[in-house]
Amino acid sequence: xxxxxxxxxxxxxxxxxxxxxxxxxxxxxxxxxxxxxxxxxxxxxxxxxxxxxxxxxxxxxxxxxxxxxxxxxxxxxxxxxxxxxxxxxxxxxxxxxxxxxxxxxxxxxxxxxxxxxxxxxxxxxxxxxxxxxxxxxxxxxxxxxxxxxxxxxxxxxxxx
Numbered sequence: 655x656x657x658x659x660x661x662x663x664x665x666x667x668x669x670x671x672x673x674x675x676x677x678x679x680x681x682x683x684x685x686x687x688x689x690x691x692x693x694x695x696x697x698x699x700x701x702x703x704x705x706x707x708x709x710x711x712x713x714x715x716x717x718x719x720x721x722x723x724x725x726x727x728x729x730x731x732x733x734x735x736x737x738x739x740x741x742x743x744x745x746x747x748x749x750x751x752x753x754x755x756x757x758x759x760x761x762x763x764x765x766x767x768x769x770x771x772x773x774x775x776x777x778x779x780x781x782x783x784x785x786x787x788x789x790x791x792x793x794x795x796x797x798x799x800x801x802x803x804x805x806x807x808x809x810x811x812x813x814x
Contacts, residue, residue, distance in 0.1 A: 661708025678769025691720035695730035749810035
């Protein structure tokens with residue numbers, strides 16, 4: 655009998671000029687990017703937190719601290735791959751991921767299939783097991799004012 659666990663993750667980063675915008679492991683064309691110690695990919699960071707939480711392994715900041723030069727400007731796909739390896743060390747593998755990105759702009763609909771493919775490949779799962787949705791906050795709050803982007807993720811992990 656397999657053991658199932660569910661995890662939830664959340665991340666937010668400020669939008670700034672003179673930074674590239676990376677979401678779901680791909681570069682998005684936009685006049686602003688997300689500020690952070692790494693490439694600030696909020697979607698990948700939310701998924702990492704959800705995976706670590708499901709395995710009861712703390713959070714992304716514990717494993718990949720923003721005080722370490724090892725992670726300065728790092729590609730978040732590397733963090734995602736390492737996170738999958740961390741949960742595997744406890745006998746878990748990814749079942750599926752359901753994630754939502756909250757951004758007023760840019761519109762993300764056309765990028766979602768590429769993000770799904772990239773993240774699924776990075777995690778070693780089927781693309782059908784990587785769900786990504788995008789929404790706005792109807793111009794409300796920091797997201798609506800285009801001050802930042804946030805992401806939420808729910809994951810299922812399994813141990814055989």
